[in-house]
Amino acid sequence: MSLVPLCSDLPQFLQGYLPNATKKETSIRPFITLTYAQSLDARISKGPGIRTTISHPETKTMTHYLRYHHDGILIGSGTALIDDPGLNCKWGRDSLANSPRPIILDTKQKWRFGGSKMQELYNKGLGKPPIVVVANDPAIKEHHVEYAICPMDKATKQIDWEKLFEKLKKDFNIQSVMIEGGAKVVNQLLLRNDIINSLIITIGSTFLGRSGTEVSPLQSVNLKGITWWKGTTDVVMCAKLDNE
Numbered sequence: 001m002s003l004v005p006l007c008s009d010l011p012q013f014l015q016g017y018l019p020n021a022t023k024k025e026t027s028i029r030p031f032i033t034l035t036y037a038q039s040l041d042a043r044i045s046k047g048p049g050i051r052t053t054i055s056h057p058e059t060k061t062m063t064h065y066l067r068y069h070h071d072g073i074l075i076g077s078g079t080a081l082i083d084d085p086g087l088n089c090k091w092g093r094d095s096l097a098n099s100p101r102p103i104i105l106d107t108k109q110k111w112r113f114g115g116s117k118m119q120e121l122y123n124k125g126l127g128k129p130p131i132v133v134v135a136n137d138p139a140i141k142e143h144h145v146e147y148a149i150c151p152m153d154k155a156t157k158q159i160d161w162e163k164l165f166e167k168l169k170k171d172f173n174i175q176s177v178m179i180e181g182g183a184k185v186v187n188q189l190l191l192r193n194d195i196i197n198s199l200i201i202t203i204g205s206t207f208l209g210r211s212g213t214e215v216s217p218l219q220s221v222n223l224k225g226i227t228w229w230k231g232t233t234d235v236v237m238c239a240k241l242d243n244e
């Protein structure tokens with residue numbers, strides 16, 4: 001499916017929140033953008049296992065413009081298994097060159113590249129092959145997939161985000177990552193002002209109801225550098241996570 005044209009005021013609106021392509025990041029971690037689309041009642045899907053369109057076509061195009069500006073695009077295995085996303089970039093003339101590298105957080109090793117939309121795009125020369133984040137050497141290694149082995153923190157039984165992003169930069173030369181969900185990933189990273197450089201949230205003019213998948217961090221989060229864009233049915237907020 002082709003995209004509608006990018007709204008002419010969006011590049012200027014997003015500029016201060018994108019990785020700077022001309023300036024190599026000096027930090028040991030990549031530039032990290034946290035981005036997702038939510039309903040007015042802070043839901044990102046109608047419920048577990050239900051792929052839900054929230055964005056208007058013009059903010060869908062914006063997402064592809066964001067993909068164009070990042071080296072990697074990270075999602076949790078929940079999203080990979082439920083949505084079977086392509087994660088390539090349809091904005092611009094050359095999908096393969098413009099696409100970010102998909103990064104799938106799959107410590108339980110449940111997702112397979114084989115048979116996925118990502119593989120279909122890769123086979124057609126329209127997308128890049130994924131990096132799969134695992135906690136230990138995977139029992140099954142798939143063709144064309146690279147694995148980032150990232151040990152779990154023993155206490156939290158979660159991967160250490162800092163170590164993961166350092167590894168992505170050092171071992172895979174990923175200078176910028178956009179994180180596209182889902183809820184478990186977003187809820188953790190909304191609390192990480194030490195890691196997240198930009199927050200870009202699309203809000204669609206719909207309510208998805210209480211059985212919807214909610215995004216809401218464990219504690220309150222303050223924002224700064226806030227700016228809003230208004231489209232036909234959606235608004236987009238760009239911000240930075242505050243240090244307070």
Ligand SMILES: NC(=O)c1ccc[n+]([C@@H]2O[C@H](COP(=O)([O-])OP(=O)(O)OC[C@H]3O[C@@H](n4cnc5c(N)ncnc54)[C@H](O)[C@@H]3O)[C@@H](O)[C@H]2O)c1
Nearest residue numbers: 036037044045076077078079158159180181182183184185
């Ligand atoms: N509207 C949007 O912008 C948007 C974007 C993405 C996904 N979604 C929706 O979100 C839903 C999926 O969200 P979800 O919360 O179920 O799944 P998720 O995509 O957040 O993936 C969760 C899984 O990722 C892994 N994981 C996450 N954090 C980890 C950590 N720190 N260490 C180790 N492993 C970790 C675990 O395997 C966990 O089960 C789907 O319904 C999807 O359609 C919506």
Ligand SMILES: Nc1nc(=O)c(N)c(NC[C@H](O)[C@H](O)[C@H](O)COP(=O)(O)O)[nH]1
Nearest residue numbers: 037052053054055063083085086087088
């Ligand atoms: N911006 C945005 N608006 C939405 O309404 C929605 N549901 C998502 N959801 C993000 C999720 O990760 C999707 O699975 C991928 O956006 C699909 O990606 P593809 O088009 O297959 O490349 N994102």
